[in-house]
Amino acid sequence: TPHSTGVPPARVQALLAREREAYVQRHPRCRALSDRAAPQLMFGVPLHWMNDWSTPFALQVAEARGATLTDVDGHTLADFCLGDTGAMFGHSPTPVAEALAAQAQRGLTTMLPNEDAAVVGELLAQRFGLPRWQFAMTATDANRFVLRWLRAATGRRVLLVFNGCYHGTVDDVFVDLVDGQPVQRASLLGQVHALTATTRVVEFNDLAALEAALAPGDVACVLAEPVMTNIGMVLPEPGFWAEAQRLIRRHGSLLVLDETHTLSSGPGGYGRAHGLQPDAVVVGKALGGGMPCAAYGFTAELAAQAEAAKRAAPPGHSGIGTTLTANLLAMAAMRPTLTQLMTPPVFEPMHALAGQLADGLRAAIAGHGLPWCVTQVGARVEFQFCPQPPRNGSQAEAAMDAPLEHALHLALLNRGVLITPFHNMMLVCPDTTPAQVQRLLGAFAEVLAELCRGET
Numbered sequence: 001t002p003h004s005t006g007v008p009p010a011r012v013q014a015l016l017a018r019e020r021e022a023y024v025q026r027h028p029r030c031r032a033l034s035d036r037a038a039p040q041l042m043f044g045v046p047l048h049w050m051n052d053w054s055t056p057f058a059l060q061v062a063e064a065r066g067a068t069l070t071d072v073d074g075h076t077l078a079d080f081c082l083g084d085t086g087a088m089f090g091h092s093p094t095p096v097a098e099a100l101a102a103q104a105q106r107g108l109t110t111m112l113p114n115e116d117a118a119v120v121g122e123l124l125a126q127r128f129g130l131p132r133w134q135f136a137m138t139a140t141d142a143n144r145f146v147l148r149w150l151r152a153a154t155g156r157r158v159l160l161v162f163n164g165c166y167h168g169t170v171d172d173v174f175v176d177l178v179d180g181q182p183v184q185r186a187s188l189l190g191q192v193h194a195l196t197a198t199t200r201v202v203e204f205n206d207l208a209a210l211e212a213a214l215a216p217g218d219v220a221c222v223l224a225e226p227v228m229t230n231i232g233m234v235l236p237e238p239g240f241w242a243e244a245q246r247l248i249r250r251h252g253s254l255l256v257l258d259e260t261h262t263l264s265s266g267p268g269g270y271g272r273a274h275g276l277q278p279d280a281v282v283v284g285k286a287l288g289g290g291m292p293c294a295a296y297g298f299t300a301e302l303a304a305q306a307e308a309a310k311r312a313a314p315p316g317h318s319g320i321g322t323t324l325t326a327n328l329l330a331m332a333a334m335r336p337t338l339t340q341l342m343t344p345p346v347f348e349p350m351h352a353l354a355g356q357l358a359d360g361l362r363a364a365i366a367g368h369g370l371p372w373c374v375t376q377v378g379a380r381v382e383f384q385f386c387p388q389p390p391r392n393g394s395q396a397e398a399a400m401d402a403p404l405e406h407a408l409h410l411a412l413l414n415r416g417v418l419i420t421p422f423h424n425m426m427l428v429c430p431d432t433t434p435a436q437v438q439r440l441l442g443a444f445a446e447v448l449a450e451l452c453r454g455e456t
């Protein structure tokens with residue numbers, strides 16, 4: 001059935017055109033900087049997907065602090081994107097900024113550990129309830145390394161993921177369900193391996209499909225976000241994880257929870273908050289308060305298997321690690337993040353304010369009779385263009401509407417509010433103020449009124 005956002009496409013296009021013009025008028029310095037970078041930087045930006053924002057040219061940052069971002073044209077934005085979670089504890093959180101400044105005088109990278117490593121290991125074990133840890137520089141790398149360890153430890157080749165997942169640019173996960181068939185994602189560049197040979201994909205919340213995919217007994221692990229957060233948001237149905245965990249265990253597979261985004265649920269992620277028992281956990285992005293670092297933890301049993309696999313292998317490259325991984329600066333960033341930011345007293349007000357944001361969005365949506373829904377996972381809130389929260393990745397994808405998304409995001413940006421590109425995600429950090437939430441809600445109401453004017 002064709003999806004309807006409840007907003008006529010012509011109205012969306014008109015809004016988009018107005019907002020693009022307004023953005024151009026309001027951002028001459030952003031334009032000048034973008035023009036300056038254009039000859040040297042491919043796509044005009046340091047990372048090509050920075051062009052996937054709704055803006056006609058990049059918003060260029062002058063400064064970001066707490067929940068506020070200032071662009072080079074002097075506009076102050078309430079930042080609900082927060083670097084797509086990297087800055088979930090605010091931009092340049094003071095304990096991290098101070099630790100970085102101190103460490104910066106004492107060595108940046110040595111390929112050797114220091115006291116921070118022992119302390120960070122202890123703190124991670126406490127927070128996530130898993131005893132054995134290793135590090136990476138990005139969540140992508142952490143996932144890649146975990147897959148390698150687990151395949152080596154189990155001697156099994158197959159990875160099982162949920163349709164519509166995202167776990168970074170790890171090749172193995174880019175397999176979609178198309179009409180029930182696994183298909184390698186066509187957008188991948190330079191992909192030469194046949195991913196469907198070793199990656200199996202099922203819909204989230206589909207226990208029968210999960211069981212069928214596990215049944216051959218060749219699945220090394222299920223890699224999953226406990227809540228899907230990268231295709232819009234998809235919550236697990238009541239009882240899903242309890243039964244999924246039972247099935248995974250019964251078929252001799254392992255569960256890896258990627259908590260990179262769902263860390264928004266609290267200091268130990270969604271799994272800890274909801275009593276899940278993964279064999280491995282991956283955390284990235286906000287773990288270093290914005291510094292590039294990530295970590296993965298194993299149960300004692302899995303760690304022993306992984307260590308045994310390494311010992312049994314011939315000496316030489318493991319394919320795991322990078323030179324700057326766990327560098328002194330990264331360790332210095334994780335330590336205060338864990339002690340002073342990833343704590344219940346920091347999360348509690350974030351969750352409360354995110355709740356107010358979700359309620360306010362629901363009220364605005366209901367006020368215009370739009371068939372949209374709002375979902376919250378701790379400090380993270382998402383609105384989607386469908387009347388009920390989607391049950392799986394296919395439904396979530398069907399609810400997406402790129403022109404509407406772009407028009408909305410750009411209209412919000414022009415009204416002083418930044419939300420995450422790619423879908424409709426908003427994150428509340430410790431520095432986010434009720435006034436900033438009101439600013440978002442006010443801008444949202446104004447934009448909805450423009451979109452729905454005369455349509456009742």
Ligand code: PMP
Pocket residue numbers: 084138139140141143166167168169225230258259260261284285
């Ligand atoms: N895992 C999840 C759940 C993510 O959402 C992302 C990024 N959106 C990643 C991993 C990859 O993180 P990074 O790009 O920092 O490697």
